[in-house]
Amino acid sequence: MDKKREGVVIIGLGYVGLTLAVVMAERGFRVYGVEINKNIVKILNRGKSHFFETDINLRLKRVLSKKLFSAHHRIPKAKNKFNNYIITVGTPLNKFNRPRVDMIERATKEIAQSMEEDSHIILRSTVKIGTTRNIVMPILKKSHKKFSLSFCPERTLEGDALSELEKLPQIISGINNVSMQRSEKIFQKVTSTTIKVSNVETAETIKLVDNTYRDLIFAYSNEIAMIADKVGANVKEVVSSGKKDYPRTNVPIPGLVGGPCLSKDSYILNESLKKFKIKSKIVMSARKTNEFQPTYVSKFLEKVSKKLKWPKNIKIALLGLAFKGVPETSDLRGSMSIKVIENILKVFPKAILYGYDRLLTKKEVQNLSIKYSPSISNAMKEAHLVLILNNHNDFQKFKVSNKTNLMKKNSIVYDFWNTMDIDQANFTEGVNYISLGNHALCLKRIESKS
Numbered sequence: 133m134d135k136k137r138e139g140v141v142i143i144g145l146g147y148v149g150l151t152l153a154v155v156m157a158e159r160g161f162r163v164y165g166v167e168i169n170k171n172i173v174k175i176l177n178r179g180k181s182h183f184f185e186t187d188i189n190l191r192l193k194r195v196l197s198k199k200l201f202s203a204h205h206r207i208p209k210a211k212n213k214f215n216n217y218i219i220t221v222g223t224p225l226n227k228f229n230r231p232r233v234d235m236i237e238r239a240t241k242e243i244a245q246s247m248e249e250d251s252h253i254i255l256r257s258t259v260k261i262g263t264t265r266n267i268v269m270p271i272l273k274k275s276h277k278k279f280s281l282s283f284c285p286e287r288t289l290e291g292d293a294l295s296e297l298e299k300l301p302q303i304i305s306g307i308n309n310v311s312m313q314r315s316e317k318i319f320q321k322v323t324s325t326t327i328k329v330s331n332v333e334t335a336e337t338i339k340l341v342d343n344t345y346r347d348l349i350f351a352y353s354n355e356i357a358m359i360a361d362k363v364g365a366n367v368k369e370v371v372s373s374g375k376k377d378y379p380r381t382n383v384p385i386p387g388l389v390g391g392p393c394l395s396k397d398s399y400i401l402n403e404s405l406k407k408f409k410i411k412s413k414i415v416m417s418a419r420k421t422n423e424f425q426p427t428y429v430s431k432f433l434e435k436v437s438k439k440l441k442w443p444k445n446i447k448i449a450l451l452g453l454a455f456k457g458v459p460e461t462s463d464l465r466g467s468m469s470i471k472v473i474e475n476i477l478k479v480f481p482k483a484i485l486y487g488y489d490r491l492l493t494k495k496e497v498q499n500l501s502i503k504y505s506p507s508i509s510n511a512m513k514e515a516h517l518v519l520i521l522n523n524h525n526d527f528q529k530f531k532v533s534n535k536t537n538l539m540k541k542n543s544i545v546y547d548f549w550n551t552m553d554i555d556q557a558n559f560t561e562g563v564n565y566i567s568l569g570n571h572a573l574c575l576k577r578i579e580s581k582s
C-alpha cells in the first residue's frame with residue numbers, strides 16, 4: 133500500500149462499509165477494511181462484492197489492483213500507522229425490537245486495544261441517540277490513550293450508494309472541536325459539501341429523522357390508499373393528479389415499505405426516547421400502519437377468493453422479492469415480501485407459492501420457503517393470483533399484462549405498486565387487475581364484466 137496516503141481502517145464491510153471503502157480508496161486514502169466474516173474477506177480480495185450495487189465489482193477490482201484497498205479479518209495491531217477508524221457494523225433489532233449495540237461495543241473494544249495515541253474514531257452506523265457519547269466514548273477512554281471521536285451518519289440509498297457518497301452533503305459532528313475538524317478534513321476529500329452540527333446527539337438524531345420521515349410519508353400514503361379502497365377513489369389519481377403543478381403537496385405512491393433501514397429506524401428513535409420518558413406517537417403509528425399492510429391485503433384477497441370460488445391449492449406467483457425495485461437491489465433484509473408470504477399463507481394455507489426476482493439466486497428464493505421461478509412467465513403460468521411486490525422495472529406496464537394469457541381463468545393480478553393504470557390493464561379475458569388503493573374501483577369493474 134502507498135504509505136504516503138492517509139490511512140483509514142473501516143470496520144464492517146457490509147453495504148455501508150464496503151461502498152465507503154471503495155470511494156475513500158478512490159479519493160486518495162489507503163483503506164484497510166476489516167470484516168469479521170472470513171468468507172466475505174476472501175471474496176472481496178478476489179474483487180467480488182457479496183451484494184449487488186451498481187458498478188461495485190468494477191470499482192472494487194480497480195482499487196484492489198492499485199493496492200489502495202484490502203480486506204482483512206482483524207484490526208491491524210498497534211504501531212500500524214493507521215490512525216483513523218470508521219465503524220460501519222450493523223445495528224439490527226433484537227427479538228424485542230430494540231437496537232443491538234453488541235457489534236458496536238465489540239468493534240470499539242478492538243479499536244481501543246489496537247489504536248495508536250491520538251487516533252481518530254468515526255461512528256457511522258445508525259444508532260440510538262446517545263450511543264457515541266455514552267457507549268463508544270467510555271470504551272475508548274478505558275484505553276487511557278488520547279483520541280478524538282465523531283458521529284458522521286451514512287445517508288446513501290442502496291443501489292446508488294457509490295455515486296451518492298460523492299454527491300450527498302456529509303453531516304459532521306464531534307465530541308469536541310478537534311474531533312469535528314478531523315472528520316471534516318477526511319470527508320472534504322470524499323464529498324463537496326460537509327455540514328457541521330453542534331454535537332454528536334444532533335447528528336445521531338438527523339439520521340433517525342431522515343429515515344423516520346420517509347417511513348412517515350409512506351405511511352400517510354398507505355393510509356390514503358386504505359381510504360381510497362373504501363370510498364371508491366382512484367389512489368393513483370389522488371396522488372399524481374393532486375400534486376401535478378400544485379406546489380403544496382408531494383404525496384408518494386403507496387406501496388410496501390420495508391428494508392434494512394426503514395423497518396428498524398423508527399424503533400431506534402422510539403427506544404432513544406424511553407430514557408426521557410417520552411413516547412413517540414406519530415412515528416410509531418406510521419411504522420405500525422406500514423407493518424399492517426400485508427395483513428390488510430391478505431384479508432382482502434381472502435374475501436375476493438371466496439367470490440371467485442378458488443380451490444384451496446391455488447398457485448400464487450410472487451414477483452419482486454427484494455425490499456425495493458428502484459434502484460434495483462438483491463437485499464432481502466426487512467423486505468415486506470417476507471411478511472406478505474407469512475400473511476398470505478395464513479389465509480391460503482394450502483397454496484403453492486412461486487417467487488421470481490431477477491436479482492436473487494435460486495437458493496435465496498428457496499430460503500424463503502417458496503418455490504423458485506426462473507422467469508416471470510414461469511411464475512405466472514397457471515397462477516390464480518399474481519402479486520407484484522416491488523416496483524422493479526421488470527414488472528412495469530406490459531411485461532406482466534402481456535403474460536396474463538398464461539394464468540388460470542377467474543384469476544387476479546394484485547399490484548401493490550400501481551404499476552399499471554386500471555384502464556390500461558388490458559388483460560386476457562378472465563384475468564382481473566386489482567391494485568392497492570383501488571379496491572372498490574377494481575371490484576366494481578370485475579362485477580360489471582361478470
Ligand SMILES: NC(=O)c1ccc[n+]([C@@H]2O[C@H](COP(=O)([O-])OP(=O)(O)OC[C@H]3O[C@@H](n4cnc5c(N)ncnc54)[C@H](O)[C@@H]3O)[C@@H](O)[C@H]2O)c1
Pocket residue numbers: 143144145146147148149166167168169172220221222223224235238239256257258259286287288289290392393
Ligand atoms: N444499508 C444501507 O443502505 C444503510 C444506509 C445508511 C445507514 N445504514 C446503517 O449502517 C450500518 C451498517 O449497515 P449495513 O447495511 O452495511 O450492515 P451489514 O450487516 O450489511 O454490514 C455490517 C458488517 O459488519 C460486519 N461486522 C460486525 N461486527 C464486526 C466486527 N466486530 N468487526 C468487523 N466486522 C464486523 C458484519 O459481518 C457485516 O458484514 C447499520 O447501522 C445501518 O442501519 C445502512
